[in-house]
Structures are given as C-alpha cells and as structure tokens.
Amino acid sequence: MSRFREPEYYDASAEALYTMLPWRFARLRDDTYVLTNMVGEYLTLPRSELESFATGALPAGHPAYNELKSRHFLFDDDTNVAIDLLALKTRTKLAPLANFTGLHIFVATLRCEHSCPYCQVSRANDDRTEFDMSEATARMALDLVFKSPSPAIKIEFQGGEPLLNLPLLRFVVSEAKKRNDAEGRDLAFVIATNLAMLTEEHLEFAREHDILISTSLDGPADLHNRNRPRPGQDSHQRAIDGIKRARAALGFHRVGALMTTTSASLTRVKDIIDEYVRMDFGGIFLRPLSPYGFAIKTKFYQSYDQRRWLEFYFEGLDYIIELNRRGLDFIEHYAAMVLKKMLTPLQTSYVDLMTPAGIGIGALVYNYDGTVYASDESRMLAEMGDQTFALGNVHKNSYEEIILSDKLLDPIEQSFAASSPGCAWCAFEPYCGSDPVFHHATQGDFLGKKPLSAFCTRNMAVFRGLIERMEADEEVCAIFERWANLI
Amino acid sequence: MPVNGFSLEAAKRAAYDLMGSLDVSFTLNDQTLCCELRPTGPDVDAAAAEREFRRSLLDHELRLSTEQRTEPMRSAILGLAFSKTGLQRE
Amino acid sequence: MIPLRARSVIFNEAAVAAGPRIIRLSTNTERPSPLRSNEAFFARFRDPWPDGFSWYVALAGDSAIEMPPEIPGAALPAEFAYLGDGDVISLEPSAGIVRVLFRKSSSYNHFLLTERCNNSCLMCSQPPRAVQDGWIVDEILEALPLIDRSAAEIGFTGGEPTLLGDRFIELVRATESYLPNTALHILSNGRSFAKDGFAALLAAVRHHDLMIGIPLYSDLPHEHDYVVQADGAFDETIRGILNLKQHHVRVELRVVLQRPTTKRLPDLARFIARNLLFVDHVALMALEITGFAKANLDRLWIDPMEYGRELQSAVGVLSRAGIRTSIYNSQLCVLPKDLHHFARRSISDWKQQYLPVCDQCSARERCAGFFETSGTKISQGIAPIIAEAA
Numbered sequence: 001m002s003r004f005r006e007p008e009y010y011d012a013s014a015e016a017l018y019t020m021l022p023w024r025f026a027r028l029r030d031d032t033y034v035l036t037n038m039v040g041e042y043l044t045l046p047r048s049e050l051e052s053f054a055t056g057a058l059p060a061g062h063p064a065y066n067e068l069k070s071r072h073f074l075f076d077d078d079t080n081v082a083i084d085l086l087a088l089k090t091r092t093k094l095a096p097l098a099n100f101t102g103l104h105i106f107v108a109t110l111r112c113e114h115s116c117p118y119c120q121v122s123r124a125n126d127d128r129t130e131f132d133m134s135e136a137t138a139r140m141a142l143d144l145v146f147k148s149p150s151p152a153i154k155i156e157f158q159g160g161e162p163l164l165n166l167p168l169l170r171f172v173v174s175e176a177k178k179r180n181d182a183e184g185r186d187l188a189f190v191i192a193t194n195l196a197m198l199t200e201e202h203l204e205f206a207r208e209h210d211i212l213i214s215t216s217l218d219g220p221a222d223l224h225n226r227n228r229p230r231p232g233q234d235s236h237q238r239a240i241d242g243i244k245r246a247r248a249a250l251g252f253h254r255v256g257a258l259m260t261t262t263s264a265s266l267t268r269v270k271d272i273i274d275e276y277v278r279m280d281f282g283g284i285f286l287r288p289l290s291p292y293g294f295a296i297k298t299k300f301y302q303s304y305d306q307r308r309w310l311e312f313y314f315e316g317l318d319y320i321i322e323l324n325r326r327g328l329d330f331i332e333h334y335a336a337m338v339l340k341k342m343l344t345p346l347q348t349s350y351v352d353l354m355t356p357a358g359i360g361i362g363a364l365v366y367n368y369d370g371t372v373y374a375s376d377e378s379r380m381l382a383e384m385g386d387q388t389f390a391l392g393n394v395h396k397n398s399y400e401e402i403i404l405s406d407k408l409l410d411p412i413e414q415s416f417a418a419s420s421p422g423c424a425w426c427a428f429e430p431y432c433g434s435d436p437v438f439h440h441a442t443q444g445d446f447l448g449k450k451p452l453s454a455f456c457t458r459n460m461a462v463f464r465g466l467i468e469r470m471e472a473d474e475e476v477c478a479i480f481e482r483w484a485n486l487i
Numbered sequence: 488m489p490v491n492g493f494s495l496e497a498a499k500r501a502a503y504d505l506m507g508s509l510d511v512s513f514t515l516n517d518q519t520l521c522c523e524l525r526p527t528g529p530d531v532d533a534a535a536a537e538r539e540f541r542r543s544l545l546d547h548e549l550r551l552s553t554e555q556r557t558e559p560m561r562s563a564i565l566g567l568a569f570s571k572t573g574l575q576r577e
Numbered sequence: 578m579i580p581l582r583a584r585s586v587i588f589n590e591a592a593v594a595a596g597p598r599i600i601r602l603s604t605n606t607e608r609p610s611p612l613r614s615n616e617a618f619f620a621r622f623r624d625p626w627p628d629g630f631s632w633y634v635a636l637a638g639d640s641a642i643e644m645p646p647e648i649p650g651a652a653l654p655a656e657f658a659y660l661g662d663g664d665v666i667s668l669e670p671s672a673g674i675v676r677v678l679f680r681k682s683s684s685y686n687h688f689l690l691t692e693r694c695n696n697s698c699l700m701c702s703q704p705p706r707a708v709q710d711g712w713i714v715d716e717i718l719e720a721l722p723l724i725d726r727s728a729a730e731i732g733f734t735g736g737e738p739t740l741l742g743d744r745f746i747e748l749v750r751a752t753e754s755y756l757p758n759t760a761l762h763i764l765s766n767g768r769s770f771a772k773d774g775f776a777a778l779l780a781a782v783r784h785h786d787l788m789i790g791i792p793l794y795s796d797l798p799h800e801h802d803y804v805v806q807a808d809g810a811f812d813e814t815i816r817g818i819l820n821l822k823q824h825h826v827r828v829e830l831r832v833v834l835q836r837p838t839t840k841r842l843p844d845l846a847r848f849i850a851r852n853l854l855f856v857d858h859v860a861l862m863a864l865e866i867t868g869f870a871k872a873n874l875d876r877l878w879i880d881p882m883e884y885g886r887e888l889q890s891a892v893g894v895l896s897r898a899g900i901r902t903s904i905y906n907s908q909l910c911v912l913p914k915d916l917h918h919f920a921r922r923s924i925s926d927w928k929q930q931y932l933p934v935c936d937q938c939s940a941r942e943r944c945a946g947f948f949e950t951s952g953t954k955i956s957q958g959i960a961p962i963i964a965e966a967a
Contacts, residue, residue, distance in 0.1 A: 004697075004699060004806060004869075004872075004873060005803070005806060006803075007799070007800070007803040007837070009803075010799045010800075010802040010803040010808060011799040011803075019560070020553065020556055020557050020560070021557060021560050021564075022554075022557040022558075022560055022561040022564070023553065023557065024550065024553075025546075025549075025550070027546070038561070038564065041851065051549065054549050054552070054553050066797055069797060069798075070796040070797060070844055070847075070848055071851075078798045078799045078802070078811075079798035079799075079811060079812050080812060081798075081811070081812040081815045081816060083560070083563055083564055083567065084567070084815075084816065084819065085815070085852050086564045087564050087565075087567035087568040087571070088568075088819065088852075089851070089852065090564060090565065090568040091568040091569075091571060094568070344850070344851070344854070344898065345851055345852070345854055346854075421500075421503055422503060422504065425500065425547070425550050425554075449503075449506060451503070451504055451505065451506050451507045452506065452507055478893055478897070481893075481894065481897045481898070482897050485897050485898055485899055
C-alpha cells in the first residue's frame with residue numbers, strides 16, 4: 001500500500017458546502033459579469049455561473065470554483081486562513097489613512113502672466129503684493145503642516161504663478177527644513193509652474209533644495225497655446241524650453257508635466273500623447289474635464305461632455321497600449337492609479353479616488369491670505385463664490401478647529417462610499433472614491449445621486465474598460481500590472 | 488407593473504440605479520408591490536428601460552441575499568482588520 | 578561529487594583511546610602554539626609533522642607520513658584531499674567515521690538539525706525519520722565556535738528544524754554569538770511559527786542576517802496539503818509566514834517545479850503578489866530527484882520544456898510586483914532566454930555536475946548544471962548554447 005495519499009484525501013470541498021466571503025457583482029457586458037471582493041480582487045463569470053455560486057450550488061469540480069477559492073470569494077473545509085488574509089488585505093488598503101495629510105499646497109501668489117480660460121484663480125500680472133502670501137501667513141501655515149502625523153510631507157507651491165513670489169518660496173523651504181531637523185519627516189517640495197519666466201536663479205534654488213518641477217503641457221503648440229494664452233502667444237515654446245533647462249539643471253526625473261483637458265483637446269488625444277512621447281516623458285495623465293469654472297451645466301451638457309471625454313480617454317488609452325506593445329514603456333497615469341487598486345494589495349493617494357474622501361485627509365490648501373481649503377477643487381469652488389469647503393484661516397483657527405470642523409467632517413461622513421446608496425452595493429466601490437466637492441458643485445449635496453453623477457458615470461466606464469481590455473488580452477494584463485506597480 | 492416575489496428593498500435599489508431613465512413610484516397593496524415606471528424624458532426608450540428595471544430587480548434580489556449571507560463574514564473581517572491597527576488603546 | 582562522510586577511516590590507538598572529537602583543521606606549520614593544542618594538523622604532503630597539535634590527520638596511502646603514535650591520528654580516504662585549512666570535521670574512532678561539518682572554501686555549508694518532520698513532502702530529498710536525534714544539536718553547538726568567522730553564510734536544514742523548539746532558538750542564538758558576520762539561512766515549513774509566541778522568540782534573538790526559506794506549493798490549500806501530505810499544513814504555513822513577517826523576520830518562499838503544481842504556477846504567483854507581497858524572496862526550484870522524489874517520480878517529473886510558459890508568466894507577475902525572484906537548479910539551455918537573468922548557480926558543489934555535452938556550452942560557467950542524482954531524468958532540451966559569432 002502506498003504511504004502517499006492521493007489529492008482527493010486533502011480536498012474536502014466535494015463533501016462540504018462552501019462558505020461565501022463578502023462579494024459584489026456588476027454587469028460587464030452582455031452575459032458577462034464582474035465579481036469583486038472587499039479588497040478589489042475580481043474575476044468575470046457568465047450570469048448562470050454567478051447565480052450558481054450565489055445560491056451555494058457551484059460544484060467543487062467546476063473550473064470557476066478554484067478561481068473563487070484562490071481569490072477569497074469562498075472558502076471550504078480545507079482551510080480557514082482566508083479570513084486572516086482578507087483582514088490583512090483590508091488593513092493594508094486602509095492603513096495609509098492613519099498617516100493623514102501628506103500633501104500641503106501653498107498658494108504663493110495669485111499673480112500670473114498667463115490668462116488660461118480654464119483657470120479659476122489667477123489675477124492680473126502686476127507688481128502689487130496684495131495677492132502674495134506673506135511670511136507671517138506662511139509661518140502659521142507651516143505650524144499646521146507639521147501638526148499632520150504623516151511621516152512623508154510634500155509641500156507643493158501653486159498660484160497663480162508661484163515663481164513670481166520667489167522670496168516666499170525661499171522662506172517656506174528654509175523654514176520647513178529647519179523645523180524638519182527636529183521632526184525627521186520625509187520632506188519633499190514641488191513647484192507647479194508654467195516655466196514661462198524661468199530664470200537661472202529659480203533653477204539654482206530648485207537644485208539646491210532638490211525641488212521637483214511640475215508644469216503644464218496641454219499638447220502640441222497650437223493646442224497648448226490656444227488653451228493657455230499669454231502675451232506673445234508663446235506659452236508652448238517657453239514650456240518646452242523650460243522643461244529642457246529644468247531637466248538639465250535638476251535631473252531628468254525631477255520634471256513632470258500635467259495636461260488640462262478642454263473641449264478643444266477632445267479630438268486631439270493622439271497628438272497630445274505624441275507630444276508627451278516626443279518630450280520623452282514616461283507617461284501622461286489623461287485628466288477628466290473639470291466642472292469648476294465653467295458654470296454648472298445642465299445634465300444634458302454634462303452627459304454629452306462625459307461621453308465625448310470617455311471617447312477621448314479610451315482612444316488615448318488604446319493608443320498608449322499600442323505604443324507599449326511596440327516596445328515603448330509609457331504609462332497612462334489615471335489608469336495606473338485605478339490599476340494599483342485593482343491589481344495590487346496597495347492603495348493610491350490620489351485625492352479623487354479615496355474613500356473616505358481625500359479632502360483634508362489627503363491634502364490641504366493654504367491660500368495666499370491664510371484661508372485653509374480642504375482641497376485644490378475646494379479653492380476653485382471658493383473662487384466661484386462658494387465657500388463651503390473653506391475650513392478656516394491660519395491666522396484665526398487652530399489645527400484642531402480646522403481638522404475637526406463640521407465643514408470638513410460632514411462632507412467626509414456623508415459622502416463615505418460604503419454607506420452611500422448606489423456605492424454601498426456597487427461592485428466597483430473598491431476602485432472608486434468619494435468626491436463631495438464635485439457632487440456639491442454639480443448637484444448641490446455632498447453625496448450626489450450617483451446615476452446622475454458625471455463622476456460616477458466616468459469612473460464606472462473606466463473600470464469596465466480596463467477590465468474588458470485585460471480579459472481580452474494577456475499582454476495588456478502584463479502592461480497594466482507594470483503600471484500598477486510602478487506608481 | 489406588479490413585481491411579485493421581489494422585496495421592496497430590491498425595488499428601491501433598482502429604482503435608484505435607474506433614476507436616470509425612469510421615475511418610479513411604489514404602491515403596496517396587500518402582498519403585492521406595484522411599481523409605476525415613467526420615463527424621465529422623451530428620449531428614453533420606455534420598453535428598454537422597463538426590461539432594464541426588471542433585470543435590475545433580479546440582480547438586486549441576488550445582491551440582498553448575498554449580503555445577508557455574507558454579513559457575518561464581513562463583520563469578522565472588519566473586526567479583525569481594525570483590531571490589529573494599533574490605533575485603539577487596549 | 579564531494580564526499581562529506583566516510584566509514585573507512587583508519588585511526589591509531591591513541592585516537593581510539595581519546596574517543597570522538599569535533600575539531601578544526603590547520604595546514605599552517607607556523608600556527609601559533611596556543612592554538613595548536615585545540616586543533617588537528619592536516620597534512621597532504623610529505624612534510625615533517627609540526628609539534629603541539631592535539632590530533633594529526635593525513636590521507637591514507639601516504640605511507641611515508643609517520644604520525645606520532647602517542648598523539649591521536651586519523652588517515653582519511655584519498656577522496657578527502659579537498660579538505661583544507663579552517664575546515665571542521667567530526668571523527669568517531671570506534672566506528673571509523675569522519676563527517677565533514679564545515680568547509681571554509683565552500684559557500685554551501687548546511688547543518689541538518691534533525692531528521693524529524695511534521696510534513697512528508699512527495700519530493701522530500703531528506704525523508705523524515707522519527708528518531709531521537711537530539712545529539713545533533715549538541716554536536717552543532719560544539720562545532721559553531723570552531724567555524725571560521727569570515728564565513729559568508731551557513732544553512733540550517735532538516736527534517737523540520739523548528740521541531741526542536743527551545744533548542745532551535747538556542748542554536749540560532751549560538752550562531753549569532755559565534756558567527757556575528759555570517760548570514761543564516763534556515764529551511765522550515767513554517768508551521769511552528771503559527772503558534773503564538775514562537776516567531777517572537779526567534780525575532781528576539783535579533784540575528785543580524787537571518788532568512789527563513791518556506792515552501793509554498795499552490796494558491797489552493799488542498800493542493801499544497803497534497804504535496805506536503807499533511808492536512809491543514811497550508812493554513813499553518815500561511816499563519817507562520819504572517820507571524821514571522823509581523824516580527825520583521827525575513828522570509829523566502831520556495832516553490833518546487835513539479836507536475837502536480839506547475840499548471841497553477843501563474844496563479845500561485847498572483848496569490849503571492851496579492852497576499853504575501855512582503856516576502857523577501859521567491860525561489861522557483863527545479864526538482865531534485867532523491868529521497869521520496871525517486872519513489873514518486875511518475876507523479877512528479879515534468880520536463881522543464883513543458884512548463885516554460887507557466888514559468889515565464891509566474892516570474893513576470895512576481896517581478897512586476899517588485900518581489901525579488903530567482904530560478905534555482907535549472908539549466909540555462911531549457912530556460913526561456915528572458916528568464917536567464919533570474920537563474921542562479923544554486924546546486925551545492927558537493928552534489929553538482931555537468932554532462933559531457935556541456936563541454937561545448939558557452940554558458941556553462943553561469944549555469945547551475947545538474948544534480949548528481951538526476952539519473953535518466955534529464956530534459957529533452959539539453960543542448961549546448963553556442964555563443965553568437967562576434
């Protein structure tokens with residue numbers, strides 16, 4: 001008699017009923033459904049198999065059974081470690097919340113020599129300093145920054161055009177570093193600049209303090225200049241020159257670019273991507289249309305815009321996938337952040353894809369006048385006359401008053417996805433976020449009616465689109481896995 | 488349309504999910520739940536929307552039963568996850 | 578093949594009277610006197626014996642070498658000519674036995690801690706025996722202080738080393754004390770660490786460079802349990818891994834590539850990337866045909882050419898997830914080219930060989946070669962890699 005037992009001896013699944021672990025589903029296309037668990041692991045099944053699984057009738061010998069078992073959708077008498085692993089994975093997804101605010105945006109000045117129609121915040125370019133952040137304000141803001149428990153602190157200078165207030169930048173960097181001597185945080189600085197007036201002095205300053213540069217590049221020259229007018233209509237050329245000079249002075253990887261999507265962009269996605277490829281960027285962030293600044297539109301306009309944007313997005317994504325297939329390593333960053341949530345046990349820190357909402361928890365904005373906003377979009381809303389997300393002022397309010405104010409906690413609580421209608425049963429909730437600022441701006445409440453929400457429509461389409469592409473092609477899975485782990 | 492065999496909760500969820508194309512009002516007579524479906528606008532295909540509503544009812548019934556069956560697991564997992572964060576004092 | 582033990586050693590009367598001894602060899606005629614009294618002088622050449630050593634060891638057949646009869650002496654079979662300065666050996670005069678415990682010139686020094694095990698893997702190269710072998714621990718504790726402190730790494734294997742409980746911890750502590758610059762690699766099924774407190778005890782030693790190598794064969798619990806022939810092993814192993822990592826002990830996962838589990842290799846990789854992302858290393862290992870593997874050959878053997886795609890897929894998933902990955906015991910000619918830089922020369926020198934056909938291979942020096950025990954189970958794809966013309 002053989003002393004070695006056969007596989008069946010160890011396989012108790014045939015006798016016992018299986019136990020389902022928490023899971024949700026959504027229709028993907030036709031008869032194919034996607035199932036997700038609490039931490040975003042997914043698989044696709046035809047409707048009949050889904051029903052079979054849901055009613056406890058899926059046979060142990062069925063090919064789907066082992067896939068469900070491996071991904072922690074079910075367990076049986078063979079094992080009881082699934083709950084420990086799911087708890088660990090849940091904790092991993094939630095753990096970054098405890099670090100609290102990592103991104104601190106300082107609005108150094110509202111002055112700017114560009115006049116981009118989509119910008120909400122800039123004022124005329126003149127030498128008056130009433131729209132500059134003062135050292136006194138910066139000092140109080142830094143007090144609040146270091147109250148955050150986050151081990152990593154990123155201070156990002158925005159504006160207007162922050163380089164127009166170099167003395168303030170110098171002050172903040174120097175003060176922050178001084179305080180960090182005692183704090184020992186991982187401290188980083190970014191300047192969001194149009195680079196149009198970049199001087200050697202600016203570069204020297206950035207080089208000395210390891211500051212990262214983030215600039216705007218909306219696409220090829222005609223599109224970029226149309227989006228971003230300035231005296232001389234040469235924004236694109238100046239941006240390109242600035243990128244080259246900044247790379248040379250600071251290091252290739254210390255310079256990044258972001259695009260803003262306007263209706264003019266919607267037919268030019270390949271041109272925009274080509275511009276980023278030409279400029280040797282490792283990827284592009286195909287950003288959603290922003291509702292701020294354009295007056296809140298009717299539902300019709302929003303849905304029309306969303307459809308066009310989704311066409312724009314998937315045309316761009318498919319083009320980028322093709323570039324990758326042909327050997328170019330190039331990332332689409334919005335997909336990468338979603339894919340990080342889909343394909344890895346880790347979490348993203350992108351404010352718009354966080355739930356509980358990323359306002360305050362992910363980022364805080366300190367305006368030139370000391371007003372503290374819950375996010376960049378909160379500030380844009382304020383510039384349109386809506387102060388709902390103004391949390392206080394560095395000169396008047398303590399950290400506790402700001403962070404614990406109802407102005408912050410109410411929207412976070414009310415928009416929390418796990419307890420929101422629509423989101424609470426949505427299969428894609430593990431990939432999504434809460435955006436109370438967007439819903440307040442477009443629907444008038446923090447929660448929003450999700451089926452009428454452009455945020456929801458857009459994200460669901462993106463999630464479906466990514467899953468469909470992975471289901472269709474293993475090579476795309478490998479490309480997406482690489483993106484998910486790189487960012 | 489009478490929706491025999493479906494719970495009010497499933498019907499409410501289906502109504503929520505489809506609010507973009509249907510306004511739904513409910514009447515409960517004895518044991519029968521009645522849903523009145525009205526398209527939200529002239530551009531809505533009423534027949535397709537009703538089919539979608541029926542399908543959504545089925546899906547939500549399934550979701551509700553799954554949620555009920557897996558609720559103890561969900562609590563156990565969340566409880567275990569939060570018990571080890573170190574954020575609670577013992 | 579390097580023999581590590583023999584039963585045909587010739588001992589003189591003084592040796593028999595002295596009894597068993599664990600001792601370090603010296604070939605240095607200028608060895609300082611205070612050190613000689615605790616060491617054995619090892620002579621391969623016809624030189625006069627230096628004074629003051631406590632033992633003398635020579636190779637048999639060298640009749641010109643006269644050992645001083647009043648000092649314990651041993652004549653080893655000729656195949657032990659590889660021994661050298663700093664090596665540590667165990668001598669048992671009454672049985673004619675020599676066992677080589679440590680070779681200073683080799684990077685493959687492993688100590689078997691016990692033959693007992695609570696798994697019974699289908700392919701086990703060291704089949705478990707239920708014996709009282711606690712004496713092994715004593716022997717290792719005696720040998721550790723003799724081992725050269727410049728040794729880069731030593732290994733603990735078994736059986737299942739952690740079955741020794743407190744004595745296992747004692748051994749790890751002794752290694753840290755006597756070999757503060759030496760890495761320690763321990764092979765274990767990890768199940769003991771599922772017990773409360775054991776991982777903490779190990780972590781409390783604060784070994785400066787410790788890694789536990791733990792086999793994991795499948796993403797499906799019943800498949801893993803089948804391979805290790807133990808119900809519930811998967812659960813305990815996973816819990817053990819989690820406990821070890823919670824206490825910041827480095828963990829390596831070891832996956833043997835064999836017929837029952839190669840099909841789901843990509844699924845296992847995905848499972849590891851999703852659930853065990855924090856492991857420090859994953860080793861994908863071609864089969865060694867010895868021990869139980871011989872008895873189970875029919876259900877285990879699979880030609881590496883047949884699992885090339887699964888291996889590529891699995892390595893892709895793991896490396897994209899940022900997990901350090903290596904391929905062990907695989908010949909380069911049967912590995913897909915894009916996997917070559919994951920392959921390591923992993924087979925211990927004392928059981929490693931090349932085939933005659935390898936003489937023409939340009940990649941021979943980088944290749945792991947074969948286990949001595951490969952026998953007839955060689956891949957159909959073995960062929961020399963001809964370097965491209967410059």
